[in-house]
Amino acid sequence: MKLVIAFVKPFKLDEVRDELKAVGTxxxxxxxxxxxxxxxxQTEVYRGAEYEADFVPKVRMEVLVADEQAAEVVDAIRRAAxxxxxxxxxxxxxPVEDVVRIRTGERGTDAL
Amino acid sequence: MSxxxxxxxxxxxxxxLFMTPGLALFYGGMVRSKNILNMLLKNxxxxxxxTVVWVLIGYSLAFDGSVGGIIGRFGRFGLSGVEGExxxxxxxxxxxxxxxxxxxxxAVAERMKFSGWxxxxxxxxxxxxxxxxxxxxxxxxxxxxxGVRDFAGxxxxxINAGIAALALVFVLGPxxxxxxxxxxxxxxxLTLLGAGILWFGWFGFNAGSAFAADGxxxxxxxxTQIGAALAAMGWVLAEWRKTGYPTTLGAASGAVAGLVxxxxxxxxxxxxxxxxxxxxxxxxxxxxVSLKFRFNFDDSLDVxxxxxxxxxxxxxxxxxxxxQAVNGGVADGLLLGGVGFFFxxxxxxxxxxxxSLVASYLLARLVEATIGLRATQDQEIxxxxxxxxxxxxxxxxx
Numbered sequence: 001m002k003l004v005i006a007f008v009k010p011f012k013l014d015e016v017r018d019e020l021k022a023v024g025t026x027x028x029x030x031x032x033x034x035x036x037x038x039x040x041x042q043t044e045v046y047r048g049a050e051y052e053a054d055f056v057p058k059v060r061m062e063v064l065v066a067d068e069q070a071a072e073v074v075d076a077i078r079r080a081a082x083x084x085x086x087x088x089x090x091x092x093x094x095p096v097e098d099v100v101r102i103r104t105g106e107r108g109t110d111a112l
Numbered sequence: 113m114s115x116x117x118x119x120x121x122x123x124x125x126x127x128x129l130f131m132t133p134g135l136a137l138f139y140g141g142m143v144r145s146k147n148i149l150n151m152l153l154k155n156x157x158x159x160x161x162x163t164v165v166w167v168l169i170g171y172s173l174a175f176d177g178s179v180g181g182i183i184g185r186f187g188r189f190g191l192s193g194v195e196g197e198x199x200x201x202x203x204x205x206x207x208x209x210x211x212x213x214x215x216x217x218x219a220v221a222e223r224m225k226f227s228g229w230x231x232x233x234x235x236x237x238x239x240x241x242x243x244x245x246x247x248x249x250x251x252x253x254x255x256x257x258x259g260v261r262d263f264a265g266x267x268x269x270x271i272n273a274g275i276a277a278l279a280l281v282f283v284l285g286p287x288x289x290x291x292x293x294x295x296x297x298x299x300x301x302l303t304l305l306g307a308g309i310l311w312f313g314w315f316g317f318n319a320g321s322a323f324a325a326d327g328x329x330x331x332x333x334x335x336t337q338i339g340a341a342l343a344a345m346g347w348v349l350a351e352w353r354k355t356g357y358p359t360t361l362g363a364a365s366g367a368v369a370g371l372v373x374x375x376x377x378x379x380x381x382x383x384x385x386x387x388x389x390x391x392x393x394x395x396x397x398x399x400x401v402s403l404k405f406r407f408n409f410d411d412s413l414d415v416x417x418x419x420x421x422x423x424x425x426x427x428x429x430x431x432x433x434x435x436q437a438v439n440g441g442v443a444d445g446l447l448l449g450g451v452g453f454f455f456x457x458x459x460x461x462x463x464x465x466x467x468s469l470v471a472s473y474l475l476a477r478l479v480e481a482t483i484g485l486r487a488t489q490d491q492e493i494x495x496x497x498x499x500x501x502x503x504x505x506x507x508x509x510x
Contacts, residue, residue: 044296045355047365047401047414051294 001096002070004063007089008081013059019080023072033060039087066109113197120325127316128207132214134309139218141302142413146495147222148505154217154229162210165237171202173242181254183243212269218413219277223287223492226500228485240471244272260460261442264321266376266427267464274420275465276472283476286410300360307364314371318378332378335386342387343370346394369397372422377430380442385433393425431457
């Protein structure tokens with residue numbers, strides 16, 4: 001199993017969710033985070049003084065998938081989240097040792 | 113006074129009181145979210161502090177007779193003998209005595225400890241404010257008697273508070289990270305709401321200063337509206353040109369700068385003069401708020417740039433635009449040939465700046481040496497809301 005973690009532009013969240021549903025993803029978690037990559041910060045102007053904001057808002061999403069689904073999910077996220085502009089975000093894929101559904105005690109892919 | 117006049121001044125007093133919570137929101141939106149309650153409370157609690165000080169002794173020092181035009185006497189201690197219409201005058205003036213030290217709080221935001229603030233404002237409201245109010249608002253005060261005019265407090269309120277803010281900043285020092293990190297406003301909607309409340313309340317401040325529901329009050333009401341609107345426009349156009357963006361904070365700041373500048377002149381100038389005063393105030397104050405970076409003093413929310421500089425613009429331009437045709441209680445300004453009046457206004461600005469700077473600096477040093485002015489470094493980093501008040505403004509998880 002894999003854990004797919006993606007950092008995407010906040011306004012792309014709905015499109016990414018729809019695309020993931022379309023490829024059969026059954027669950028995901030999202031959180032609002034702040035960060036920077038190559039896009040770096042953003043300039044803000046208050047009373048004429050410019051400030052460099054180090055962190056820009058992003059959505060972090062986590063999706064647990066079976067090994068064979070991982071590539072499809074990564075593609076789906078990339079398709080939906082891409083604008084072609086700098087700051088579109090990143091996707092990471094991590095190996096997962098085990099998954100447990102708390103209610104039933106199911107383990108492994110049964111728990112996905 | 114007629115019942116109409118009494119009703120008008122009572123309502124104006126309430127409007128002026130309402131400016132202080134408005135100011136609290138104006139400032140509160142501009143600080144980081146960890147410090148907003150401290151900012152609000154410094155303003156709100158000032159209402160309590162100054163009410164006590166004013167009733168017990170402040171009013172007497174400002175308005176009970178005169179010792180050489182410098183200060184009043186102690187005869188009205190605890191408001192003894194003050195009744196009827198004078199009681200009305202007392203409470204109207206009380207609201208001015210409240211908001212003036214509250215204005216200072218913006219300069220020392222996010223680092224001054226609450227006990228230090230209480231001590232400083234108590235002393236300032238006891239000593240500095242009544243003396244300057246005596247000079248400008250009491251007919252026996254030296255400025256008023258000499259012919260200087262300050263309709264609703266350009267000298268007494270705004271220059272006085274603005275220069276006191278600078279003195280306090282000298283003693284207090286800058287916030288951690290000033291000039292290095294981005295210290296940004298956390299809620300500009302609150303700031304805009306606060307500016308709107310200030311604008312609304314300012315009609316009581318300026319029109320009420322006629323102390324009668326008469327033509328001068330109407331004139332002051334109209335010039336107040338014009339001054340605020342034009343300064344907001346001037347500020348936004350200036351920043352649009354310089355940075356490429358018209359901003360919410362610029363519009364709110366400009367409106368307040370215009371209200372400040374029209375304050376000394378409201379009952380003495382024509383609507384056309386108010387257009388000029390407002391525009392000049394908007395542009396000049398926009399430029400003035402950049403001075404703190406050039407001279408490296410952390411006047412956090414620009415009390416100097418808006419209140420000191422706006423008050424100077426208004427008091428000096430009153431010397432230019434004052435018109436006896438508008439109000440028989442003022443000399444003609446420079447445009448109508450009144451050279452002497454213009455220079456008296458300039459001199460008054462200088463004297464108030466020097467006096468308030470020195471007196472406020474000494475009071476700040478006194479408080480620093482006794483109970484201290486500044487929150488600890490840990491408290492400043494953690495935020496004054498939690499560390500000084502054990503409260504949080506925004507609870508995102510129950």
